[in-house]
Amino acid sequence: MPISAWIVLSITSLILFGGIIVCVIRMRRPR
Amino acid sequence: MREIWHSRTAFILASIGSAIGLGNIWRFPYICYKYGGGAFLIPFLVALLTAGIPLMILEFSLGHRSARPAPITLGSLKKPFEMIGWFALLIGFGIVTYYAVVMGWCFNYLGYSINLSWGTNTQDFFFNQFLKISDSPLHIGGVQWMIILGLILTWVAIIASIWKGPNTVGKVVFFTVTIPWLLLLIFVIRGITLPGAVEGLKYYLTPQFKALFDYNVWLAAYTQVFFSLTIGFGVQITYASFLPKDADVVNNAFIICLADSATAFVGGFAVFSTLGYYAQQTGSPVSEVVKSGPHLAFVTYPTIISLLPFGARIFGILFFLMLLTLGIDSAFSLVEAGAASIIDKFKIKRIYSNIGFAVVALFIGIIYTTGSGLYWLDIVDYFMNYFGLMIVAFLMCIAVGYFSDYRGLREYANSKSDFTIGRWWDICIRFITPLVVGVLIATVIIDRVKSAYEGYPRIAEFMGGWLVVIAFAIVSYVLYRLKGRD
Numbered sequence: 001m002p003i004s005a006w007i008v009l010s011i012t013s014l015i016l017f018g019g020i021i022v023c024v025i026r027m028r029r030p031r
Numbered sequence: 032m033r034e035i036w037h038s039r040t041a042f043i044l045a046s047i048g049s050a051i052g053l054g055n056i057w058r059f060p061y062i063c064y065k066y067g068g069g070a071f072l073i074p075f076l077v078a079l080l081t082a083g084i085p086l087m088i089l090e091f092s093l094g095h096r097s098a099r100p101a102p103i104t105l106g107s108l109k110k111p112f113e114m115i116g117w118f119a120l121l122i123g124f125g126i127v128t129y130y131a132v133v134m135g136w137c138f139n140y141l142g143y144s145i146n147l148s149w150g151t152n153t154q155d156f157f158f159n160q161f162l163k164i165s166d167s168p169l170h171i172g173g174v175q176w177m178i179i180l181g182l183i184l185t186w187v188a189i190i191a192s193i194w195k196g197p198n199t200v201g202k203v204v205f206f207t208v209t210i211p212w213l214l215l216l217i218f219v220i221r222g223i224t225l226p227g228a229v230e231g232l233k234y235y236l237t238p239q240f241k242a243l244f245d246y247n248v249w250l251a252a253y254t255q256v257f258f259s260l261t262i263g264f265g266v267q268i269t270y271a272s273f274l275p276k277d278a279d280v281v282n283n284a285f286i287i288c289l290a291d292s293a294t295a296f297v298g299g300f301a302v303f304s305t306l307g308y309y310a311q312q313t314g315s316p317v318s319e320v321v322k323s324g325p326h327l328a329f330v331t332y333p334t335i336i337s338l339l340p341f342g343a344r345i346f347g348i349l350f351f352l353m354l355l356t357l358g359i360d361s362a363f364s365l366v367e368a369g370a371a372s373i374i375d376k377f378k379i380k381r382i383y384s385n386i387g388f389a390v391v392a393l394f395i396g397i398i399y400t401t402g403s404g405l406y407w408l409d410i411v412d413y414f415m416n417y418f419g420l421m422i423v424a425f426l427m428c429i430a431v432g433y434f435s436d437y438r439g440l441r442e443y444a445n446s447k448s449d450f451t452i453g454r455w456w457d458i459c460i461r462f463i464t465p466l467v468v469g470v471l472i473a474t475v476i477i478d479r480v481k482s483a484y485e486g487y488p489r490i491a492e493f494m495g496g497w498l499v500v501i502a503f504a505i506v507s508y509v510l511y512r513l514k515g516r517d
Contacts, residue, residue, distance in 0.1 A: 001229060005236035008069030015076060016293040023286045028449045029279045030039065 035275050036195045041201030045269050048208045048360030049261045050291040052116050060299035061323030066251045067242025074252035083256040084211025085459035087284040092444040095273030100372035103266025108435040115426045117507035119127040121363035123264035124417035129408045130362050132399040137354045144347030149333045157329045168491040172402020179400050186389045192363040197273040207360040214353035222304030231307020234317045252389045253467045269368040281448035295350035309335045376515040410495035417475045425468040432461035
């Protein structure tokens with residue numbers, strides 16, 4: 001795959017999965 | 032006493048399950064490929080942040096604050112807004128009548144997977160032997176009893192899943208969300224280890240940056256976000272209304288939107304890696320084998336499954352099981368939103384509301400089991416999504432952004448959340464989303480005035496599209512005017 005595809009893959013994964021992880025870490029309320 | 036979710040996880044999974052559907056597999060990857068490959072992800076993420084997440088926060092905040100279903104919640108802002116809520120639910124009802132039929136196809140194909148009954152000519156099998164497709168929407172043709180059987184099975188599954196409202200839904204989604212994720216992972220691993228996979232992924236991910244200068248790409252990104260998140264159907268308002276008073280709003284909205292998008296993104300790997308394999312096996316370029324929608328699921332994928340070097344039957348079963356579990360929670364969320372609203376306003380017992388809803392929807396769904404069913408499905412799907420959903424999203428933004436205390440709603444959401452949102456949310460709800468949705472609605476109207484959708488006869492377009500939308504608007508008004516029971 002071209003390098004540009006790898007960059008897109010990395011940045012999108014970082015935003016989506018990184019975003020989920022950050023949100024889960026910041027969960028404070030039990031409900 | 033009103034039912035509530037028994038845990039935060041149950042709510043998050045239910046909402047994710049509602050958002051994630053067949054479109055994550057058969058629409059997003061194709062749209063991404065069509066509109067600039069990897070470059071499409073830029074407008075998609077922008078649309079997610081400026082429309083998807085803000086609208087999700089809006090629906091959650093409204094539902095959480097009022098603890099009532101969509102029509103009553105919107106009616107609490109200004110009484111006539113109740114009609115927007117009923118219209119949203121009716122659009123969802125219109126969708127679930129054919130969505131259940133597609134799931135009925137999946138039940139049939141689950142059975143066909145055992146013997147790979149589709150043979151070598153999967154296109155002929157699907158269109159001519161399975162659907163017995165007619166040559167026009169106006170030539171109805173006979174009903175297909177096996178599809179009706181699949182449709183009945185689907186409705187039994189839907190009603191069982193929402194039998195006791197959030198209590199049952201909260202348990203079912205632990206399976207209907209995690210199983211498709213697991214299966215998707217299996218298909219990604221299987222896909223990327225096939226020869227030719229990289230060629231397929233190149234088509235999916237290689238960015239064509241010049242696409243960013245085409246406004247159609249941006250419109251497609253916003254459309255995809257609206258379709259994908261199950262916003263504009265009153266579902267998320269209703270689901271949030273079952274949250275306890277100390278529950279979170281903003282963080283949940285972020286998690287759900289990101290999880291839905293991540294699933295679609297990963298789905299693209301499963302789809303394009305196998306398309307790469309298919310292209311290599313048939314000696315065609317990937318661009319010639321790329322399909323979306325039912326063609327991808329019921330023609331292209333069965334062909335690929337038959338071509339697999341080993342375990343074709345197992346992968347066939349797993350694939351259609353994945354589609355069924357992906358679709359079921361979207362389907363029952365639409366039914367639950369409608370049923371909960373009828374129960375709330377008219378104080379009908381849940382059992383009658385659920386069964387009444389299922390029976391009416393099942394009978395309407397029979398039209399899609401006929402030889403012309405696929406044509407009607409295509410027309411109704413287009414109008415429900417491109418027109419109905421967009422109108423609801425537009426009206427909801429206007430209702431909240433210009434006719435109610437939007438700052439108060441934001442402050443309410445912030446007071447209930449793990450982290451807070453700023454004025455960017457006001458800008459998204461008051462300006463960006465209504466502007467984009469307004470342009471989308473105008474584009475659809477202009478396109479349809481110029482020519483009939485997909486070249487269908489004008490009378491079919493009118494009956495399956497405009498007439499349905501007009502009928503839903505009238506029924507919304509009637510439901511609004513009917514006096515509820517206290």
